[in-house]
Amino acid sequence: MSLKKSTSTFTASALALAVSGTAQAYNIEAGDTTANIYGYAKLDMIYDVDDKLGNAIDRNAIRLDGEPGSSGHSDLHAFESRLGFTTATPAGGSELKTMVEGDFWGNSGGTFRLRHAYGEWNGILAGQTWTNFGGFLGTNPTIDFAGQPGQGHVDRQAQLRYTAEGFSMALEDPENLGGSVDSNASKSRLPDLTLRYQGSVGDFNYAASGVLRYLEFDDVDAAQKDSTTGWGLALEASSKVAEGVTLRGSFVHGDGIGAYQYLAPVGSPAYVDSNGSVETIKGTGGTAGVTVAAGPGNVSLGYGIATVDLDDAVADDAMDATANEKFEGVFLNYIWSPIRSINYGVEAGYHSRKQVDGDKGSAVRIQGMVQYSF
Numbered sequence: 001m002s003l004k005k006s007t008s009t010f011t012a013s014a015l016a017l018a019v020s021g022t023a024q025a026y027n028i029e030a031g032d033t034t035a036n037i038y039g040y041a042k043l044d045m046i047y048d049v050d051d052k053l054g055n056a057i058d059r060n061a062i063r064l065d066g067e068p069g070s071s072g073h074s075d076l077h078a079f080e081s082r083l084g085f086t087t088a089t090p091a092g093g094s095e096l097k098t099m100v101e102g103d104f105w106g107n108s109g110g111t112f113r114l115r116h117a118y119g120e121w122n123g124i125l126a127g128q129t130w131t132n133f134g135g136f137l138g139t140n141p142t143i144d145f146a147g148q149p150g151q152g153h154v155d156r157q158a159q160l161r162y163t164a165e166g167f168s169m170a171l172e173d174p175e176n177l178g179g180s181v182d183s184n185a186s187k188s189r190l191p192d193l194t195l196r197y198q199g200s201v202g203d204f205n206y207a208a209s210g211v212l213r214y215l216e217f218d219d220v221d222a223a224q225k226d227s228t229t230g231w232g233l234a235l236e237a238s239s240k241v242a243e244g245v246t247l248r249g250s251f252v253h254g255d256g257i258g259a260y261q262y263l264a265p266v267g268s269p270a271y272v273d274s275n276g277s278v279e280t281i282k283g284t285g286g287t288a289g290v291t292v293a294a295g296p297g298n299v300s301l302g303y304g305i306a307t308v309d310l311d312d313a314v315a316d317d318a319m320d321a322t323a324n325e326k327f328e329g330v331f332l333n334y335i336w337s338p339i340r341s342i343n344y345g346v347e348a349g350y351h352s353r354k355q356v357d358g359d360k361g362s363a364v365r366i367q368g369m370v371q372y373s374f
Contacts, residue, residue, distance in 0.1 A: 025374065032090050039083035040373035044143070048073040050363040055079055055109040056145035057365060059263070059327045059353045064361040079109035080145055084116065096121045099129070105145070115156060125161040125170075130154070131177055132161055132170040132194040133209045133260055138236035138250025140289030140302030142331045143347040143369045148304030149263035149327045150285025151250040152209055152234030153177050159194075166199045178213055178230075179258035181278055182268040182318070185219035189227075203240035209233070211260050215270045215278055224276040230256020230269050232283075244293030248302075249286070256280035265324035265353070266308045273316045282309040289331075297336025297345075304329050310356050321357040328352045335369075343371040 028035040044055075051063045052073040063069040084101030098119045106113030118127025134152030142148065157177050161170035174180070174188040198207035216227035232254025240246050252261050258269030261283040270280045289302030306327045313319040333347035345368065352362040 033087055034089075035085055035087045037085045038374065039081070040371050041078060041081045042369060042371040043076065043078050044080065044145075045368040046073075046075040046077075047366045048075075048363065049366065053351070053363060053365060055105075057329070057349065057351055058146075059149070059265075059329075059351055060324065062351060062353050062361045062363045064355075064359045067361070077109060079104045082115075091121060094122045123163050125159070125163065128158045129156055131157055131172060131260075132159065132168055132196050133172075133177075133211045133232070133234060134262060135196070135198065135207050135209065135234075135236050137198075137205050137207055137238045138248050138287050138289075140248055140287065140331065141291065141298070141300045141333065141335060142302065142349075143333055143335070143345045143367050144331070144349060144365070146263060148287045148289070148302055148331065149306035149329055150252065150304040151262050151287045152232075152236065152252045153260045153262045155262070166197050168196045170194045174213065177258075178211070178260045179267045179269050181215050181217045182271040183217040183219070185217045185222075185225075187216050187218050188214075189216055190214040204237065205239070206235075206237040208235055211254070211257065213256055213258075213269065215256055215280070217272055217278060219276075222276075224272075226272070226276060226278045228256065228270065228278045228280060230254065230258070230280055232257035232260050234260075246291045248290070249288045251286045253282075253284045255282045257283045261285050261306055261308075263304075263327060264306050264308055265327050266310065266319075271313050271316075271318040273318060279312065279316075279318075281313065283307065284309075294334070295336065296338060297334055299334050300331070302331045314356050319356075322355050322359070324353050325356050326352075326354040341373045343369070343373070345369045345371075 025036050025038040050071050053061050082103040087098045089096045099116050101116040102112055102114050104112055116129045118129045134154045138151050157173045159170045159172040171191040174192045180186040193212045196209040211232045213230035215230050218225040234252040236250035238248045256269040259267035264283050270278050273279050285306040287304040291298050291300040310323055310325050314321050330350045335345035337343050347367045349365045354360040
């Protein structure tokens with residue numbers, strides 16, 4: 001067995017930071033297996049000009065216009081700090097890869113949690129990793145851990161996936177990202193089916209994804225049950241349009257899509273109406289952004305919007321008119337690396353929410369970061 005320090009490139013944080021950088025990682029060689037140990041320590045320094053929005057931006061916490069409340073809140077934390085390892089082993093004419101990674105974002109911060117744990121061989125992936133529905137082509141770099149609302153969900157869940165060149169299909173956990181019917185008697189009979197194709201033409205990268213869901217509730221006590229299908233589509237793209245300039249964008253829409261729309265105002269994909277029928281909730285969102293190289297780093301400006309149609313649910317008294325129907329966010333940041341393995345960043349964000357009844361509110365967050373990677 002040998003232990004050596006080598007240079008490797010990895011994504012520092014595909015969602016919260018979305019900055020790829022070259023870091024020093026440690027390789028362990030044992031027989032035919034090569035293991036790579038990597039990670040980083042990150043300090044987030046937050047100042048909420050208006051409401052206290054949490055360790056990552058929680059738009060539900062934005063105070064509505066006219067409501068009383070305190071302003072000006074500072075917070076520092078290191079919960080995004082991360083540790084992981086990967087392995088690669090020749091097996092049966094192919095390569096067996098594994099990955100296990102965690103951070104300290106459990107319970108909204110402070111508890112170590114599992115991010116990735118999967119193996120992949122001959123195109124078959126099994127375990128927990130990024131959902132096959134969402135992707136990062138339309139994701140602008142942000143320092144805030146939550147990032148832009150309104151794209152295909154960029155998070156992780158248990159799945160069985162097969163990939164052949166640019167096409168992939170997966171069976172995924174039906175009660176995690178997408179959520180279940182808003183009922184105490186909801187059930188999940190079938191896993192979610194996701195499909196994705198990703199390709200490129202020169203400097204233009206694109207992807208299209210779809211999800212098909214079976215939504216059901218079965219109330220034995222009330223002798224009521226019903227089911228329906230939910231679906232969602234997502235498009236995303238990025239393009240280098242000039243030297244040091246990259247444009248990104250995404251669009252997502254679905255009926256019964258739930259939280260497969262990232263940071264949707266309502267995560268439930270459906271509700272039970274007064275007649276005992278399952279009614280799906282439509283959701284639509286999108287993102288747009290630009291990154292421009294500047295000095296030792298990049299300036300990024302990004303926008304995201306996530307909406308849900310709750311009019312029928314409110315009319316049927318299944319939801320209250322104070323439910324949120326729209327989230328928006330604008331991010332402007334500068335992230336730079338003075339030397340390899342070190343990232344600094346500053347960011348300003350403007351965030352808002354709107355309820356079904358028309359009440360709305362907004363808040364401003366200023367954030368900085370220091371990240372040391374290995």
